[in-house]
Amino acid sequence: MTVVSIFGGSGFIGTELIHELEKKDYEIRLFTRKKIPHTLNTLSKTRFIQLRDDTKLSNELIGSDIIIDLVGILHEQKGITFDDVHSGRLKKLSKIAQKLNIKRFIHIGALGASVNAPSKYLQSKGKGEKHIKKQCSNLAWTIYKPSIVFGIDDKFVNLFHNIISFTPIIGLISPHSMFQPIWVKDLVDIIINGIDDKKTFQKTFNVAGPTSYSFMGLIKLISHHRNKKIIIVPLGKRLSYIIVTLMELLPIKIITRDNLKSMSIDSTVKVNDAYKFKSALMGLESYLEAKNK
Numbered sequence: 001m002t003v004v005s006i007f008g009g010s011g012f013i014g015t016e017l018i019h020e021l022e023k024k025d026y027e028i029r030l031f032t033r034k035k036i037p038h039t040l041n042t043l044s045k046t047r048f049i050q051l052r053d054d055t056k057l058s059n060e061l062i063g064s065d066i067i068i069d070l071v072g073i074l075h076e077q078k079g080i081t082f083d084d085v086h087s088g089r090l091k092k093l094s095k096i097a098q099k100l101n102i103k104r105f106i107h108i109g110a111l112g113a114s115v116n117a118p119s120k121y122l123q124s125k126g127k128g129e130k131h132i133k134k135q136c137s138n139l140a141w142t143i144y145k146p147s148i149v150f151g152i153d154d155k156f157v158n159l160f161h162n163i164i165s166f167t168p169i170i171g172l173i174s175p176h177s178m179f180q181p182i183w184v185k186d187l188v189d190i191i192i193n194g195i196d197d198k199k200t201f202q203k204t205f206n207v208a209g210p211t212s213y214s215f216m217g218l219i220k221l222i223s224h225h226r227n228k229k230i231i232i233v234p235l236g237k238r239l240s241y242i243i244v245t246l247m248e249l250l251p252i253k254i255i256t257r258d259n260l261k262s263m264s265i266d267s268t269v270k271v272n273d274a275y276k277f278k279s280a281l282m283g284l285e286s287y288l289e290a291k292n293k
Helices: 012-021 054-061 082-099 120-135 157-166 184-193 215-225 237-247 257-262 284-291
Strands: 002-007 026-032 046-050 066-069 104-108 140-146 169-172 203-207 231-234
Touching: 002 012, 012 026, 012 184, 026 054, 054 082, 066 082, 082 104, 082 120, 104 120, 104 184, 120 140, 120 257, 140 184, 157 215, 169 215, 184 203, 215 231, 215 284, 237 257
Parallel strands: 002 026, 002 066, 026 046, 066 104, 104 140, 140 203, 169 231
Antiparallel strands: none
């Protein structure tokens, strides 16, 4: 049986991916530093490996045929930086993959990631991609770069869905930022369908949903399907920066100045590579309509 080792599998995208892989002929190893979510407790083909010591990682990966890396953070924390998670970690992991001759390496990056991007988040993601291409030059690597991903447990649409439910007015930072949301099930289908597809080897794909929206357009769409009338006050660049700076003082990080820098470039695609894998994609509006029925 083909052995798939997954990093970041306890998150939103990873949980959906593992449930789909369980239906197929794979043995799954889930590497995680987090507590295993209850949604994964009943899986029969998945072995959970708690990552407490990176020095043992190489031994734990012996026998793996495929690595799928989904790890990502949106906010830095004390002792945990974007470069640590997105760049340094991937440098180590890709070196191990090359050393062990793990034939397949699939990484989920981010649309707009580049070493020259405006934010530390996108820069670190770009550095990570470079490490994969350099260290895994003899392996069949693939990088998928999605826009924001939506679904039942996402942290974007659901966040604003909840905010809209208790406030009649929203002061909206960066209202003209553009996004092209992709449904988590479409992204997972793309990942799985590409595992054995040689046309995806050593290539990068920009994947997104069928429709692009401004940030304001997204909020209006969510409020419409929430059947809640709200007043949206668009904030300019200067005021957005001031508001976000103050929000960084909150005990729970919702948005940071680095996130704001990421939003300064469009998270949309000119050519949507998702259609190379699927003829039809679920749009956010159709998803919200079905969800609210």
